[in-house]
Amino acid sequence: MGVQLGRKAEDATPPPQQSGERLEHSPILTLFLAALAAGGWCRSSRGRAG
Amino acid sequence: MIAISNLNTCNFIFLMLGLLLHWTPKRLLAAVAKAVPATVGVLIQFPLCGAIATILTTAKAAGGVTVSGQIARLFVSLSTQGSFPLSMGVYSAILGFLIPNLREAKAAHRSGCLPEGAGPLSLVQGEDRLWRVLNPDGDTGRLREARLARSGGQLPPPANPLRRATSRDAVRSWTCRASAR
Incomplete structure (x- = not known):
C-alpha cells in the first residue's frame, strides 16, 4: 500500500540549542510522568474497586 | 481490576x-x-490543564479542604466591597503570566478557583460560583432565592460572606462608575 515504516530524516528533531531545552529532548520526563501516571491510575482503580 | x-x-x-x-x-x-x-495546542494542553484544574478543585486535604477552596477563602478574606474587582483584576493578570496562550484554560482555572472579576455581570456570576466552592453542599444563590419564593420568605438569611462584600448594590454602583468613565 505504499506505507513505509521507519524513521525518516525529516522526522529527526534538531538538537537542543539552549541548556533549558535538554529536558524535553531527554526521556527522563517521559519516564517520570509515565511512572507517576501508572501508579496513580492503579491506585485510583484499586480504590474504586475495593 | x-x-x-x-x-x-x-x-x-x-x-x-x-x-x-x-x-x-x-x-x-x-x-x-x-x-x-x-x-x-488544544490536543496536548487541554488534558493537562483539565487535570490541573481537577486537582485544584477536587483533591482534598485531611480537613476536607481543596486548594481552590483555600485560595478562594484567601481572596475573600483580603477583599472588601471596593477592592474585590481590583483583586480579581490583579489575579487575572498574574494568571495571564502563568497561562498566557489559552483563554479557555484560563477560564477553566478561574471558574474552578475564583470568581471572574472582569466585569460587573461576571462579578455576580462569580459570586455564585465562589459560594459553590466555599459551600459545595450548600444552596447556590439562585436555588436559595427559588426556595425562598416557594416558602413565602420563611427561610433564614443566607450566611454567604460575599453577600456583604459584593452585593448587587455594589455591582450596580460599580457599573455606574464604569459607565461614567
Whole structure:
C-alpha cells in the first residue's frame, strides 16, 4: 500500500540549542510522568474497586 | 481490576502511550504538530490543564479542604466591597503570566478557583460560583432565592460572606462608575 515504516530524516528533531531545552529532548520526563501516571491510575482503580 | 471507564481514561491512556512510544516530549510535540497543526495546542494542553484544574478543585486535604477552596477563602478574606474587582483584576493578570496562550484554560482555572472579576455581570456570576466552592453542599444563590419564593420568605438569611462584600448594590454602583468613565 505504499506505507513505509521507519524513521525518516525529516522526522529527526534538531538538537537542543539552549541548556533549558535538554529536558524535553531527554526521556527522563517521559519516564517520570509515565511512572507517576501508572501508579496513580492503579491506585485510583484499586480504590474504586475495593 | 483496572477499568477504562470514560473518555478521560481514554485520553489519559493515549497521551501516555504517545509519550512513551515517542520516547521524548520533543518528538511527541513535533509529531502532533505535523499530524494536526491546527489543533496541537488544544490536543496536548487541554488534558493537562483539565487535570490541573481537577486537582485544584477536587483533591482534598485531611480537613476536607481543596486548594481552590483555600485560595478562594484567601481572596475573600483580603477583599472588601471596593477592592474585590481590583483583586480579581490583579489575579487575572498574574494568571495571564502563568497561562498566557489559552483563554479557555484560563477560564477553566478561574471558574474552578475564583470568581471572574472582569466585569460587573461576571462579578455576580462569580459570586455564585465562589459560594459553590466555599459551600459545595450548600444552596447556590439562585436555588436559595427559588426556595425562598416557594416558602413565602420563611427561610433564614443566607450566611454567604460575599453577600456583604459584593452585593448587587455594589455591582450596580460599580457599573455606574464604569459607565461614567
